Amino acid sequence: MARYGMVIDTRKCVGCQDCVIACQAENNVPEGFCRDWITTESQGKFPTLQLEIRTERCNHCTDAPCVSCCPTGASHYHDVGGVVLVNHNECIGCKACISSCPYDARYIHPEGYVDKCTFCIHRVEKGQDPACVSVCPTHCMYFGDFDDPNSKVNKLLESRKHHSLIPEAGTKPNIYYLI
Amino acid sequence: MLEITTTRHNHMIDPILSVWGWEIPVYLFLGGMVAGMMLISGYFLFKGRYKETNCSCYYLPIMSLVLLSVGMFALFLDLEHKLYVWRLYTTFQVTSAMSWGSWILILVYPILLANMLMSPHKLIVEKVPIVKKWQEYLLSKPLLIKNLGVVTMFFGAGIGLYTGVLLSSLGARPLWSSAVLWLLFLISGLSGAAAFVHVIAKNVYERELLAKADNAFLIIELFIIALFIIGLKTATEVQAHAADLLLFGEFASSFWVFVIGIGIIIPLIIQLLAVNHKIHHTPIAPLLVIIGGLILRFIIVAAGQYSHWFALN
Numbered sequence: 477m478a479r480y481g482m483v484i485d486t487r488k489c490v491g492c493q494d495c496v497i498a499c500q501a502e503n504n505v506p507e508g509f510c511r512d513w514i515t516t517e518s519q520g521k522f523p524t525l526q527l528e529i530r531t532e533r534c535n536h537c538t539d540a541p542c543v544s545c546c547p548t549g550a551s552h553y554h555d556v557g558g559v560v561l562v563n564h565n566e567c568i569g570c571k572a573c574i575s576s577c578p579y580d581a582r583y584i585h586p587e588g589y590v591d592k593c594t595f596c597i598h599r600v601e602k603g604q605d606p607a608c609v610s611v612c613p614t615h616c617m618y619f620g621d622f623d624d625p626n627s628k629v630n631k632l633l634e635s636r637k638h639h640s641l642i643p644e645a646g647t648k649p650n651i652y653y654l655i
Numbered sequence: 656m657l658e659i660t661t662t663r664h665n666h667m668i669d670p671i672l673s674v675w676g677w678e679i680p681v682y683l684f685l686g687g688m689v690a691g692m693m694l695i696s697g698y699f700l701f702k703g704r705y706k707e708t709n710c711s712c713y714y715l716p717i718m719s720l721v722l723l724s725v726g727m728f729a730l731f732l733d734l735e736h737k738l739y740v741w742r743l744y745t746t747f748q749v750t751s752a753m754s755w756g757s758w759i760l761i762l763v764y765p766i767l768l769a770n771m772l773m774s775p776h777k778l779i780v781e782k783v784p785i786v787k788k789w790q791e792y793l794l795s796k797p798l799l800i801k802n803l804g805v806v807t808m809f810f811g812a813g814i815g816l817y818t819g820v821l822l823s824s825l826g827a828r829p830l831w832s833s834a835v836l837w838l839l840f841l842i843s844g845l846s847g848a849a850a851f852v853h854v855i856a857k858n859v860y861e862r863e864l865l866a867k868a869d870n871a872f873l874i875i876e877l878f879i880i881a882l883f884i885i886g887l888k889t890a891t892e893v894q895a896h897a898a899d900l901l902l903f904g905e906f907a908s909s910f911w912v913f914v915i916g917i918g919i920i921i922p923l924i925i926q927l928l929a930v931n932h933k934i935h936h937t938p939i940a941p942l943l944v945i946i947g948g949l950i951l952r953f954i955i956v957a958a959g960q961y962s963h964w965f966a967l968n
Contacts, residue, residue: 493662496662508664508665508666509665509666510662510663510664510665513661513662513663514661514662515659515660515661515662515663516658516659516660516661517657517658517659518656518657518658519656519657519658520656521656525656532661532663541825541826541827544750544751545750545751545752545753545824545825546748546751547743547748547751547753547754547757548739548742548743548745548746548748548754549746549748550742565739566739566742567736567739567742568734568735568736568737568739568740568742568743569734569735569736569737569739570733570734570735570753571674571675571733571735572751572753572821572825574668574672574674575672575674575675575825575827575828575959575960576824576825576826576827577827578826578827578963578964580663580665580668580669580672580963582668583665583666583667583668584666584667584674584735588735588736588737588739589735589736590735642964642965644891644964645826645827645964646826
C-alpha cells in the first residue's frame, strides 16, 4: 500500500508561483481560485530575521477530517497512494469538509462541488509527477511514496531537518518542508 | 515579529472563512426549538397530561413539524449542489455527524406524525377515515402513549444535541472544539421552546410550569456558557484565542449584549418577578429568550468560522 506525499525544500523555493499557474492550467482551475499557493513567513527580530517561503496545498492527510465528516462519502481516500479526493457526483456542497480542514485547502467550485488539490492523480497514475512538481524551476518539490523506505522523499527526510504544517491538529499531513 | 502572507484568495475562504451564512444558524436554531418542543410535548404525554383537552401536547407536534421543515429548507438552501441532496440518503457515514443528523431528522417525521394522531385535524379525518381508527386505538392504550412520549423525548434530545455535535465534530475550528457545545445548544433549545410554549399555552398550569422551567433552563445555560468559555480558555492556545473572540474580540459586544444581556439576564429577571407574582406574565421575556437563542447560533457559527489554527513554522 503506497502513501503518496511531498517533500518541499524551503531553501530552494523562491515563491515564483510557477506551481500555482501550472496547477491552474493542468486542472482547469476556475478563474479567481487556486488549489496551491505561496506562503511567506518571516519571524525574529532585526537583524536576526528568518524567512521561509513555501508552496502549500492540501496535505492529503492520513487521518483526514474532511473524509470522516463527509455525509455522502464524496470525500474519500483514493485506492492509489491514499490521496484524498472529492467525487464531484456525490458532493452535495454542504461545506462541512471546508470547515473541518485546518489548512483551509478546499474551496467551492463555481459548479457547486467542493474542489481541491488531487496531487494530479491523473498524471501520477501514468507515472508522471504532479504538474506543480514538474514545472518547478528550482526543483524544490519532490513527490513520492512515504511507505517505500528507499524512496527519494524518505531519503530527504532522513537527511534534513523538516517540519509539517499544524501537526498538532492530529491529521497526519503528508507534506513535509525541509528547513 | 511574525508576519505571514499568502497568495491564496479563494472566495469565502480568504481572508476569513465564511462558507456558512444565515442558513446554518437558522437551521440550528429551529432544530433546537423543535428539540425542546419535542422534549416538552413528550414529557406531557409521559406524565398523562394529554387527558387535559387543552394540553399543549396536542398542537406542539404540528408546530414542530412546520418549524423542522422550515429549518430543513434553510439547510437545503445552504447546499451548493442542491440537486444532489438525495445523495445524503443513499449512504450512512458512521463518522459523519451530518450523516447521523440527516437520518435522525428523517426518523423524527414519523414520530411527530404519530404524535399528531392524538388529535388529527378534522380535514385529515374526513379525507383519510382510517386515521380516526388509528386515533381511537392510540387513545385506548395509555401505555402506548407513555412509550410514544419517551420516544418523542429521546429523539427530541437527539436533534438538540446533534445540532451542537455537528459543529464540535469539526475540529479545525477551535471555538467549536468544546465538549459542552452540544449541551449548550440542547439547553438553549429547551429554553427557547419553553419560552415559546409559555406564550402560546392555553392551559394555565402549563404556562406557569414552563415559566418556572424556563428560569431554570436560563440559569443552567449561564453556567454552561461559563463552562464553555473556561474550557476553551484552559485548553490549547488556539482555543484560548477563540474564547477571546467572545470575551473581548470581534464578537464580544454582540455576545454580551444580545446573548447574555437581552437573551438571558433581562428575561430571567422579568420571569423571576412574574413567577413570584410581583408583575404579570408578559410575552416580552419569552420573546427575548427566543431572539437570544437565535443570535447565539449566529455568533457561534460566525465566530467559529473566524477562529482557526495557526500554520506556524
